[in-house]
Amino acid sequence: MDPLQTTRQLAAELFPQAVWVILSGSVLTSARTAGSDLDIVVLLPDGSTGAPRRESLRYDGWPVELFVHDQASLAHYLAMDLPGRRPVLHRMVALGTVVTGDAAGTQAAARRTLQAGPAPLDQAEQDTIRYALTDLLDDLAHAPDGEQAVVATYAWLRTAEATLNFRNHWIGNGKWLLRELRDLDPAYADRWLAARGSTPAIRGLAEEVLTLAGGPLFAGYRVAGERG
Template identity: 50%
Template sequence: MDPVSAARALVEEMFPGAMYAFVGGSVLTESRTSTSDLDVVVVLDGLARPYRESLRWRGWPVDLFVHSETSLAAYLDKDFERRQPSLARMCAEGAVVTDRTGGRASDLQTALGERLAAGPGGLTTAQTERARYGLSDLLDDLAGTTDPGEQAFIRWEVVQAAARAALGVGRRWQGSGKWLLRELRAHDPALADELLSAHDDPARLTAVASKVLERAGGRLWEGYRAEGDPFHRPLRHIAAGELSGETAQSSGMRRLAAISGATAGSSRLWMGQTHVAPATRSSDHHHGASETAIYVVSGTPSFVFLEDGEERRHDARPGDYIFVPPYVPHREENPDPSQEAVVVIARSTQEAIVVNLPSLAG
């Protein structure tokens, strides 16, 4: 059975209600080996928690990546942010093995393909300097060591650091393990060959890595400085009348920002209020990567979410606290016909991330 047919049969057997699924990875390429597994990305409706599972199915080694649409989008964003879009490649460059949504799998492939083709953009000055410093420091270590074991380990570190620096300066995606080499070969096959052939010769390896450093701006060690966060900034006071409605909103409720990057210069925290009118419910939404803590000031709001595909609710009173984990779809309801519900919210990101959804299932 060919890989695509095998993946299709696996999904039909293990996930008969899947929204859509892809198979990708080396198994579909000329790089396939006897140990290549089926990388299968499965999207389920209302899955509470994404998971990865390795198993053997009808003789095939399989890596499963099981998501809801919400969690898949979050994981894709994380991969793009770290410039290593392995999950995106599985979806965009793989094959659709099932799609019960009328084309959303193909639409996602197109969108991801465009994002992959656009590349990650250039490195920031700080990122470039960090890459230059790291590789320069490794070359100094390589020049100074007399221990054969240390030298062997440092040489491989130099190869990888040079590859990552070349990809970063070249505005190309990164990889790990064999995929780092594949990305480098796609970007600069001559450099990939030079690094591999020079690995056992410290002098040659230093020369090749130094050429990479020149592309990035040259060696950097003396004078390198990476600043941490400031420790002694003044306190900020946001008065009750200074709360701002210029923040992300959902229908059925009103958010007011108190502490944010814009109002207080915060970098890892957002804080504010939410008001839900009597006999009103908000739209379904989640808050991305933010953890959210809620304190009920007044009223009797309810917080509704899905657990194992069923709606669950927490009915709260003044003085109660609610914790909302990242990416969890939920909504606020105020069943009281006459009293507004007011809560104070704190989130673990600089700004208020609000992703409005068509339903709690995402």
């Protein structure tokens, strides 16, 4: 069944009181696969029971991920997207298709946030990323063969995140890490993909982003601890 039709049916059956319902995710794009699910954001009237919650279910043969909010919880979770620079809920709202109700204002605000990009990293955040990547490169140089592949994979992923962070771009989890790299710089994304499994190539990319950020950082790195 058509995913939009299924979502309308689900909304009418499970959320007749909804202010709006948005279908999001790859199911509506060229990235759709046989395993794509229905990512559905639901806004309920203030004071409704059952919000906020995330729920997984099957409906009419489809795997479904529900993200159910009222206005206060939606604002809260949208705000939680920003410090980690992973705007998952913003993307779902901004890029999804409204199947019932009027979400125009909410979608416009989410799109503005995505277009503006994340807040610049402060010095402490920059230093933490530089230190972590420097430490990984040290491990990569000295790890025994059995461990080197694990360290290399981890360094490969952290290099992508560091590149996005230092170029003031949103980052992402899983497939969204590659999608954000492609949005930032398709040629760099291709180089990053090609480096997978090659320790020298991963090291080269990591050193490249460290140079962009001011170079490796070890001596002098200091973080104050917290008292229990």
